[in-house]
Amino acid sequence: MKDFFETAAHRSSVRSFAPQPIEPGEWEKLLRAAMAAPSAVNRQPWEFIIIENRATLDALAEALPYAKMARHAPGAVLVCADPLRAHQGKVEYAVLDASAACENLLLAADALGLGAVWTAVYPQADRQAVVRKLLGIPEGIIPLALVPVGHPKGEQRPQDKYKPELIHREGWKPRDRPLDMPPPDHD
Numbered sequence: 001m002k003d004f005f006e007t008a009a010h011r012s013s014v015r016s017f018a019p020q021p022i023e024p025g026e027w028e029k030l031l032r033a034a035m036a037a038p039s040a041v042n043r044q045p046w047e048f049i050i051i052e053n054r055a056t057l058d059a060l061a062e063a064l065p066y067a068k069m070a071r072h073a074p075g076a077v078l079v080c081a082d083p084l085r086a087h088q089g090k091v092e093y094a095v096l097d098a099s100a101a102c103e104n105l106l107l108a109a110d111a112l113g114l115g116a117v118w119t120a121v122y123p124q125a126d127r128q129a130v131v132r133k134l135l136g137i138p139e140g141i142i143p144l145a146l147v148p149v150g151h152p153k154g155e156q157r158p159q160d161k162y163k164p165e166l167i168h169r170e171g172w173k174p175r176d177r178p179l180d181m182p183p184p185d186h187d
């Protein structure tokens, strides 16, 4: 098993999967890691839907513009956030907490030799509506992210994203030249 630093550096979005299914023990490890995440006032306002039904995965791939890889994934987890259970009943806390759980899930997948990718459902209203309908999610629950999971097909090429210029010490220091900005329209 890789250590934490190897896992953190190796984790990258996997969008191509072998057909091999996820074992029940692997699902449990993934969800245990997700639920080990921190949350404001320890409210743990998350819920998870495991999806392995082929027709459902295909329908999600069809409905979500940037989740086409779900068509070839043996499974996926829909990470949900419940504002009513979150600190101060706030959507913001629910989303932050469920995002921490989602990242733990991605790291756990890598540590298990699996691959996964966060695909955005929240905050796009149309994507939330279609996922809610397909999976029968009640109105108050936020479908945050669909995470297709599987055994990676092909080599992963994680980027080295370490940028010393993004680190300030003891306070914000102006920089000599502006940062490179990302293209305006990205997901």
Ligand SMILES: Cc1cc2nc3c(=O)[nH]c(=O)nc-3n(C[C@H](O)[C@H](O)[C@H](O)COP(=O)(O)O)c2cc1C
Pocket: 011, 012, 013, 014, 015, 066, 067, 117, 118, 119, 120, 158, 159, 187
């Ligand atoms: C909030 C969020 C939404 C994302 N949405 C999508 C998505 O809809 N489809 C997709 O293929 N990747 C999605 N990603 C994955 C990013 O594209 C990916 O993390 C980024 O390009 C960096 O690459 P890496 O994960 O391989 O390090 C999303 C990631 C985050 C954190």
